[in-house]
Amino acid sequence: xxxxxxxxxxxxxxxxxxxxxxxxxxxRLDSDVCLIEGGTDVLKTLETLTGFDGIVILDTASTGExxxxxxxxxYSEFLFSTSPAPLSxxxxxxxxxxxxxxxxxxxxxxLVAIEVPPPxxxxxxxxxxxxKCSEIVRTAMSRLAT
Numbered sequence: 439x440x441x442x443x444x445x446x447x448x449x450x451x452x453x454x455x456x457x458x459x460x461x462x463x464x465x466r467l468d469s470d471v472c473l474i475e476g477g478t479d480v481l482k483t484l485e486t487l488t489g490f491d492g493i494v495i496l497d498t499a500s501t502g503e504x505x506x507x508x509x510x511x512x513y514s515e516f517l518f519s520t521s522p523a524p525l526s527x528x529x530x531x532x533x534x535x536x537x538x539x540x541x542x543x544x545x546x547x548x549l550v551a552i553e554v555p556p557p558x559x560x561x562x563x564x565x566x567x568x569x570k571c572s573e574i575v576r577t578a579m580s581r582l583a584t
Contacts, residue, residue, distance in 0.1 A: 439583055441468075442487050443575065444476040445496040446530065454552055454566050455496040461568045462575060471579065480530055484538050492546040492582035493538055494575060497526035499551035506566045508574040510581070511549040513539055526551050548578045 443462065447453030459473055467473075472490070476483040487493055503509075511525060513535030525535075530549060538547045552571055 439491045440470045440472070440489065441492045441494065441579055441582055442472045442474055442490045443494045443496065443579070444474045444483060444487070446476045446478065446480060446483070446526070447498065448478055454498055454554060457566075458496055458552070458568055458571050458575065461572050480534055481537075484534060484542065487538065487544065488542055490544055492579075493544055493548070494578045494582065495530065495535075495547070495549045496575065497530055497549065497551060498554045499526045500554055500556045501551075503553045505553055505555055506570070507553040508571045509551055509553075510574065510578045511535075511551060512581075513547045513549075525549055546582045548581065550575055550578050 443459065445453070445455035445459040447455045456475060459475065462473060474483075474487075476495075526549065535547045535549060538544050550571075552566065554566075
């Protein structure tokens, strides 16, 4: 099963999703797992992901949960949603997940949303448990394989 793990964000500012992507030890991953830096243009990046059986998207979110919390969102949770609200800080919406599934013919699409402070909030750099988030990403990859 070919799986893409795609981190969205800006690597120049030390984005948490890129730190998480690099923490996934490629030596410990199956050879069919591809780690991709997705940048900030969600649609442009998604269009390049043909030929995968599943995608795990990594992005940050600010929904009011505890900073550092990570949750797995399956596109199927939003199939009948009429809310265009973004699921993440890079404006990934349920439509993007559906687009990857339906039009790129990718059977499973999951989003791992990592909670960060709201944009514009001041204070010190939030502490995120990268190892804990890595385990959640591994859980998402396992869910794709079932």
